[in-house]
Amino acid sequence: MNQTVIKVENISKQYRLGAVGTGSLAHDLNRTWHRIRGKEDPYLQIGDVNDRSQKASSDYVWALRDINFEVAQGEVTGIIGRNGAGKSTLLKILSRTTAPTTGQIKIKGRVASLLEVGTGFHPELSGRDNIFLNGAILGMTKKEIKSKFDEIVDFAGVERYIDTPVKRYSSGMYVRLAFGVAAHLEPEILIVDEVLAVGDAEFQKKALGKMKDVSGKEGRTVLFVSHNMGAISNLCNNVILLQNGTKTFQGDTFEGIRRYQDRDNQLSKETILEQLKKIEDEHFEFIDVEILQEGEAKQEYGSGKEIVVRFQYKVKKAVLGLRVGIDLIEQQSEIVLFRTFHDDEYQEMNYTQPGTYTSEMTLDSDFLNAGNYLISLSVGIHNVRWISYDSIRVPLAITTLFGLNKFYSDTRPGLIMPRIKWETKNSL
Amino acid sequence: MDTQTTRGSDSTAEHWDTVIEPRAKLLDLNLAEVWRYRDLLWLFVKRDFVSQYKQTILGPLWHFIQPIFTTVIYMFIFGQVAGIPTDGIDRIPFYMSGIAIWNYFSSCLTATSSTFVANANIFGKVYFPRLVIPLSSVMSNIVKFGIQFFLLLVVLSWFGVKNGHFHFGLSWLLIPLLVLMMAGLGLGMGIIISSLTTKYRDFNVLIGFAVQLLMYATPVAYPLSYLKDKGLGGWVAWNPLSPIVEAFRYSIFGVGQLDVQGLLFSGTFIIIVVMIGLVMFSKVERSFMDTV
Incomplete structure (x- = not known):
């Protein structure tokens, strides 16, 4: 097995609910007072499990609770779970946009996150300037960007408009350029969150292909969050299933997806009845x-x-x-x-x-x-x-239990799958 | 032998590039990382400058218009109406010099004080050393200061020709140091305020008028000697900005005395403010996304 490149130990994250106001100042002072006396933070001991459908009983909520896992080099790990399970919080901590409340994460190599493509794009600047700016924000040096510049422009297909301000771009061009920059980063660890929800079908294919290249040929580690189980099963070697802020499964992709969907359907019956009553x-x-x-x-x-x-x-x-x-x-x-x-x-x-x-x-x-x-x-x-x-x-x-054709049980693209009548005549 | 004992039996003592922990150590400033992101710093400076005057007709000319109009107003209010003397310096270059150095400070302060709130969108998505943003504000404001300073030089040489006297000496070498001090003070105070505003926006309201009031407590539109004559000099001397503004005039016009003691006071003050600012900033940058 390859060496471990991400080691997550007892990560928890607590959020305070409600507005920041006078009450939070009192809590802040109380917290500082406890710390000065060398005692534990009094608010860490309380807090609800993060279930959005239930009304909170305390002002604090645990978005993540005692998460532990390791990821080996070159693995593509999918992170799945329902909305509110803690996926985004976990990625935010991993990409260092927020700090955990407790625990420790150790990482080997450079991390780049694609939490949302096009971060830092300035509408007034040209495509060229934005490639450099966005690349630098994502952690590339000027030299690295220069060496990748042509590839990025080619990938995005915007050669003609490269010196036009990006505010004149169509939304498709904008997204392609943004993903192009991100896809040509060369971090050892890449964090991807739902980027594939944007762009046209052809571009999505291109982007998925690029991600597969990144992990397969180039041996990089990818953490991939998506609700698209098709993409997850296509790309990931294993998955981590999060439920209400705790890890309930890590391992085989198909087993993980099965558990995710099972739980989704079981849970829904009660919640649907509840919602209907509302x-x-x-x-x-x-x-x-x-x-x-x-x-x-x-x-x-x-x-x-x-x-x-x-x-x-x-x-x-x-x-x-x-x-x-x-x-x-x-x-x-x-x-x-x-x-x-x-x-x-x-x-x-x-x-x-x-x-x-x-x-x-x-x-x-x-x-x-x-x-x-x-x-x-x-x-x-x-x-x-x-x-x-x-x-x-x-x-x-x-x-599809038996597929359209009993010889090929795979699925066909498209949303509908009617039986269609074919007639072939020999007109000889 | 030493390394062996410190590593001990713990097998996790291998090398990790990044360790993410709940709380930063007190002086974990990560300046090396800021240096690694120096390209980004320059690109931000460029972005600020290029994007500011896009779709304006006058473009960078606006940098000239603002100090000229302010000078005219000062001529009228402080010169004509209040009749405050200007230490024997021509009124126009006197006001312009004060405005140039003051504007640099106040624009550094206001730009850096909104670091977290204004950039929450980008900070929430990507990690890079947050300090890059306030540093880039301070640098892009240097360009604006340069333009105003150039305007001041033009006016100075016109008055030089008119009066047949032009001061240019070793004292000019002080100017870069004074600008650096202003940058330090603006940056230090700015990042302290930006750290406080992430949770409590009260400071945002405060900064708006505090900067304006502070200007009146600084010898921008009047010379320090004028206040001293009135017996108020003691108060203004406690303002760490005063010695810098006075020294700036001294180095340009060669009039008056250089207050070395005052400058040392300002310098110490600035170092303390910057240190406090950096510590607060590095503490807040880790979790501000939760409270902003």
């Missing part, structure tokens, strides 16, 4: 929303069978033009489908009388490609208002 409206009340396949809720839904979204709700007062529906969202990109029950039932606008209702919408079999989707609930009164729009999102994971 909709308070004089006309409408949700009882339950379920996603079913063959009559039951699943961890993962096969692409080859119908998926039923069943809404149960109470109408409290008669309402004209009630709509219940969903936006179907693919996690990495865009809305796939917008649909309410009115759209498919051709009828006049009608009054919905008080009572308890169940609406089921059926997504055809062989409709969606494998991937992670979200069903975003929408309830509204036509031409009046939304009762709830895009505040509740139910995750929907689709897998």
Whole structure:
């Protein structure tokens, strides 16, 4: 095994909630007083586990708690977890933009972070000036940047505009140039956070390829944070799973992803019910929303069978033009489908009388490609208002069990995967 | 033998390039690291200068306009209305010299005092020695001081031709030292304030008018001798800025006396302020992202 280049020991990070004001001055003084007497910081002993859905009971919260791990040279380690699990905090500490509350991290070699590409870009300066400025901010010397300059310009494809202020660039050019600088850094350790969420598809491919080069051919260590499980499984040798600020798994990429998705789906049932109850409206009340396949809720839904979204709700007062529906969202990109029950039932606008209702919408079999989707609930009164729009999102994971073709069970690109009729005739 | 005993049996005693810890040691200033980032320092200076006057018609001419107008106002208020003498120096170069050196101090102070708050966006994403930013402000302000100083030289030579007398001597060698002292004082006070403002913005409000008030307690628009005559010299002498401004005039015009004792006082004061500033800055830079 290669030598260890990152060693994280008992890292914790505590944040104070609420606004900074008079109270924080009192805490500061109390803390200093304890330190002068050689006692432990009184506020380190309290603090909640970081669960954003629950109301805090104390002013302090642990974003990270006792994280330990080691990363060997040349490894690409994915850091996965739900929003609020502590991924970004961990990266911030590793990239030294903030200090940990306790613990120690030892690092061998130069670290560069791509927390957000284009940091320090100045809109008035030309592309050329910004390459130098951004490169220097990321830790390169002028000499290093000079030797990489042509490569960067080539990678970004902006030769013609290199002396134009970057404020005139299209957003695509801007991002390409910014990533170009970052990708040509030569640190021993590279920290990447969600950069791949930007740019067009072709560029994303280029960027992923570049990252693979960095780790594979050049033997560099990469820490990669993403919600894109496809990219994680493509790139990473192993993953670290964070949950509510603690490390719950480190090891095999596929096992890590499986645990991450399992937990995501288990947790969601209760939280979704909780969120549904939060909709308070004089006309409408949700009882339950379920996603079913063959009559039951699943961890993962096969692409080859119908998926039923069943809404149960109470109408409290008669309402004209009630709509219940969903936006179907693919996690990495865009809305796939917008649909309410009115759209498919051709009828006049009608009054919905008080009572308890169940609406089921059926997504055809062989409709969606494998991937992670979200069903975003929408309830509204036509031409009046939304009762709830895009505040509740139910995750929907689709897998292709047997693939499109039984000889090739891999997935095809694209969001939808219908069976398509082909006819080939011999016209001889 | 020695190295063996210090390393002991601990196998982790290998070499690590970076160790991230909760708290910095008291004097962990990392100046070597600032030196490694010197290219960045220059690029920031260049960025400040290039971007400041983009899309303005007059461009760098603005550097001339501001001191000229201030001088005209001073001529009117302190000269005509209040009738304060200027130690036998022509009014225009007298005011201009005071304004040039004062502006350098006040622009260094105000620029560095907002280091953390103004750059929170970039500091939150990338690590580089934070000290690079205030240092680059101090340096880019030197360029602006240079322009004002050049304007002063033009005016001086015009008055020199008119009066048939032009002072140029060894005392001019003092000027770089005095500018350096102003830079140190502006930087030191600025980084102290910027360290305090990360958590408590009160200091941000304070700095706005404190700089203005401080100018009246400094012999910028009047000579120190005028206050001494009025029996107020003792107070202004405690202001560490006074000996620097007075010495600046002395070295340019060759009029009056060089207050060596006063300069030594200022120098000691500056060293203490810079040391305190650096310690506070290095403590705050580690965790300010959580409170800013």
